[in-house]
Amino acid sequence: xxxxxxxxxxxxxxxxxxxxxxxxxxxxxxxxxxxxxxxxxxxxxxxxxxxxxxxxxxxxxxxxxxxxxxxxxxxxxxxxxxxxxxxxxxxxxxxxxxxxxxxxxxxxxxxxxxxxxxxxxxxxxxxxxxxxxxxxxxxxxxxxxxxxxxxxxxxxxxxxxxxxxxxxxxxxxxxxxxxxxxxxxxxxxxxxxxxxxxxxxxxxxxxxxxxxxxxxxxxxxxxxxxxxxxxxxxxxxxxxxxxxxxxxxxxxxxxxxxxxxxxxxxxxxxxxxxxxxxxxxxxxxxxxxxxxxxxxxxxxxxxxxxxxxxxxxxxxxxxxxxxxxxxxxxxxxxxxxxxxxxxxxxxxxxxxxxxxxxxxxxxxxxxxxxxxxx
Numbered sequence: 001x002x003x004x005x006x007x008x009x010x011x012x013x014x015x016x017x018x019x020x021x022x023x024x025x026x027x028x029x030x031x032x033x034x035x036x037x038x039x040x041x042x043x044x045x046x047x048x049x050x051x052x053x054x055x056x057x058x059x060x061x062x063x064x065x066x067x068x069x070x071x072x073x074x075x076x077x078x079x080x081x082x083x084x085x086x087x088x089x090x091x092x093x094x095x096x097x098x099x100x101x102x103x104x105x106x107x108x109x110x111x112x113x114x115x116x117x118x119x120x121x122x123x124x125x126x127x128x129x130x131x132x133x134x135x136x137x138x139x140x141x142x143x144x145x146x147x148x149x150x151x152x153x154x155x156x157x158x159x160x161x162x163x164x165x166x167x168x169x170x171x172x173x174x175x176x177x178x179x180x181x182x183x184x185x186x187x188x189x190x191x192x193x194x195x196x197x198x199x200x201x202x203x204x205x206x207x208x209x210x211x212x213x214x215x216x217x218x219x220x221x222x223x224x225x226x227x228x229x230x231x232x233x234x235x236x237x238x239x240x241x242x243x244x245x246x247x248x249x250x251x252x253x254x255x256x257x258x259x260x261x262x263x264x265x266x267x268x269x270x271x272x273x274x275x276x277x278x279x280x281x282x283x284x285x286x287x288x289x290x291x292x293x294x295x296x297x298x299x300x301x302x303x304x305x306x307x308x309x310x311x312x313x314x315x316x317x318x319x320x321x322x323x324x325x326x327x328x329x330x331x332x333x334x335x336x337x338x339x340x341x342x343x344x345x346x347x348x349x350x351x352x353x354x355x356x357x358x359x360x361x362x363x364x365x366x367x368x369x370x371x372x373x374x
Contacts, residue, residue, distance in 0.1 A: 014228060014230055014231075017226045017227070017228050018158065018226075018228040018231060020217055020219070020226035021158065021212070021214060021226045021227060021228050022156060022158070024214070024215045024217050024226065025052075025212040025213060025214045025215060026212070026213040026215060027054075027210070027212065027213075028050070028051060028210070028211055028212070028213045029208050029209060029210045029211070030048050030050060030208070030209045030211075031206060031207075031208050031209075032045050032046075032047070032048070032206075032207045032208070032209060033045075034204050034205065034206050035204065035205050036203075036204055036205075037060070037062060037177065037201060037202065037203045037204065037205055038177075039177055039178065039179070039180070039181075039182065039201070040176075040177060040178065040179040040180065041176075041177070042174055042175065042176045043174070043175045043176075043177075043205055044172055044173070044174050045172065045173040045174075045175075045207045046170055046171075046172055047164060047170070047171040047172070047173065047209055048164070048209060049164050049165050049166065049167075049169070049170075050164055050165065050209070050211055050213075051164060051165065051211035051212050051213045051214070052158070052161045052162065052163055052164065052211055052212040052213075052214065052232070053151045053152075053161060053162040053164050053171070053209065053210075053211050054151055054152050054158075054161065054210045054211055054212060055148055055149060055150045055151050055152065055210050056089070056148070056149040056151070056173060056207055056208065056209055056210070057146055057147075057148055057149075057207070057208045057210065058084075058087075058102075058146055058147050058148075058149065058175065058205065058206070058207055059144075059145075059146040059205070059206045059207075059208070060080070060083070060143065060144065060145055060146065060203060060204075060205055061144055061203050061204050061206070062142070062143040062144070062201050062202060062203025062204070063140050063141070063142065063143065063201070063202050063203060064140070064141055064142075064143040064182075064190075064191075064199060064200075064201050065139065065140045065141075065199065065200045065201075066136055066137065066138060066139065066141070066191060066197070066198075066199045067138060067197060067198045067199070068136070068137070068138050068197045069195065069196040069197055069198075070195050070196055071193055071194045071195020071196045071197035072136075072193065072194045072195065072197060073136035073183070073191050073192070073193050073197040073199065074136050074191070074192045074193075075136055075191070075192070076187045076188075076189060076190055076191065076192055077187040077276045077277050077316075077317060078103045078187055078188070078277070079103070079145075080143060080145040080190065081101070081102040081103040081105075081106050081145070081147055082101075082102075082103055082178070082187070082188060082189070082190055083102070083177055083178055083182070083190050083201075084101065084102035084147075084175055084176070084177055084178075085101045085102075085103075085176070085177075085178060085188075086099070086100075086101060086174075086175075086176040087099075087100055087101065087102055087105060087149060087173075087174075087175055087176075088173070088174040088175075088176075089149060089151075089171070089172070089173050089174075090171065090172050090174070091162055091171050092162075092164075092166050092169030092170055092171050093169075093365075095235060095365070096239075097151070097160075097235060097236065097237055097238070098149055098237075098238045098239075099238075099239050099240065100238050100239060100240035100358055101240055101356070102147045103269075104240055104267055104269060104356060104358040105147060105148070105149060105238065105358070106147040106148065107267060107316070107319065107358075108150075108238070108265065108267060108358060108360060109147070109148045109150065111265070111311070111321070111323075112154065136191060143201065143203065149173070149238075150236065150238070151236060152236065153234075153236045153264070153362065157231075158212075158228060158231045158232070159231045159232075159234040159236060159362060160231075160232075160234050160235060160236025160362065161212070161231060161232050162232070163232055164211065173207060175205065178190065181198075181199075182199045182200065182201055183197065183198055183199040185274060186273060186274050186276060186352065187271070187276035187277065188271070214226070214227055233364055233365055234362050234363070234364060234365070235362065235363050235364075235365050236360075236361075236362055237261070237359070237360075237361045237362070237363065238358065238359070238360055239358070239359050239361075240356055240357065240358045240359075241255075241356070241357045241359075242354050242355070242356045242357075243255065243354065243355050243357070244353065244354045244355075247343065247349050247353045247354070247355065248343065248349055249343055249344065249345055249346060249347045249348070249349060250342075250343065250344070250345035250346075251342070251343055252284075252340055252341070252342050253340070253341050253342070253343065253355060254288075254338045254339065254340045255268070255338060255339045255340075255355070255357055256336060256337070256338050257329070257331050257337040257338065257339075257359070258331065259331045259332060260331065260332060260363055261331050261359070261361035261362070261363050262328050262329070262330050262331075262361055262362045262363060263324055263328055263329040263330075263331065263337070263359065263360075263361050264324055264325050264328050264360045264361060264362065265321065265322065265323050265324065265325060265358075265359075265360040266321070266322040266324075266339060266357060266358070266359055266360070267319065267320070267321055267322075267357070267358040267360075268319070268320045268321075268322075268339065268341065268355055268356070268357050268358075269318050269319050269320075269355070269356040269357075269358075270282060270318040270320070270341070270353075270355055271318060271353065271354050271355070271356065272318075272348075272349060272350050272353045273349075273350030273351050273352035273353045274350050274351075274352070275350055276317070276318075277316065277317035277318025277319070278317060278318050279300075279304075279315075279317050279318055279319070279320075280300075280344075280347075281343055281344050281347040281349075282300060282320065282341045282342065282343060282344065283299065283300045283342055283343075283344040284297070284298070284299060284300070284340070284341065284342035285297075285298050285300070285303045285320055285340070285341055285342075286298070286339070286340040286341075287322055287337075287338070287339055287340070288336075288337070288338040288339075288340060289329070289334050289335065289336075289337055289338075290334060290335035290336065291335055291336045291338075294340075296322075303320075307321060310323070320341060322339060328362075339357075341355075
């Protein structure tokens, strides 16, 4: 491996090695042992030591039984993803690379693919009924859905990939479902109920591991294994933070970006207690650098029109995106970086309101990377 790595570096630039890697590596997958769903019980999946990890796909195959009685039952505005408020991925060095809820994780992935609306697909594949398929009528019904957990930054940008073929090194995915009941009075429940309506769920959770299997190529007449090691020195981090402070009518809500990160995307989700996700109550959206200088400062309508032009559709209720991918912000270079939203005067902030922030960032790991097994 050492000779191959040295040869690749000598005969090609990082861009060339990366392109050769993406063109030649096999795209592979393995299914991990299936586990049974249990409300509030964390499921831990141990990954296989195979190739260079790209992403994980979680699939839920369940039976949801709803009893309406004299009450009512409705689908959560967060969809079925609300079932998993905590998704955590820890690599073999003990670094937490993902710690977020499935709703914002999948929203982030949808943004890369086709905007923010998970019900939209470019064509009708003929199997739509198999997905997001749950209703709120009495009786048992199928609940089938899935979500993606990225490791690499993007399909064609391998930064953040994890070399999994480390002897005795183990990576773990931990999925924690809703604690307590699946049903409740607001949209943080899978089934939103009134009166004596209830819901139960049984089923299985399947995790599929997707990875690159590198292949040797000829460069300058020599057989080499093109591995962009510099890309794998980057950690692609997805962290969700929830805050309840300074949420009141006619007040600015700021959020400080922690230092030590290269910020690509921020997603903020305003959840107004019993009302659920709300967009209309936010009438100003801004991004500030050096403590108080705005680089982005928009009214509600300007923001909504711009995001519609960028993504080709409206965002889900309560979701606000700060997309820096064309020009990321390095928090080590600039003074204090902040997001700002203003809650409109006259709006009502309900008990239990909060703002969730998903940060999609990169940073360089200081740990030494192990090589691929031969």
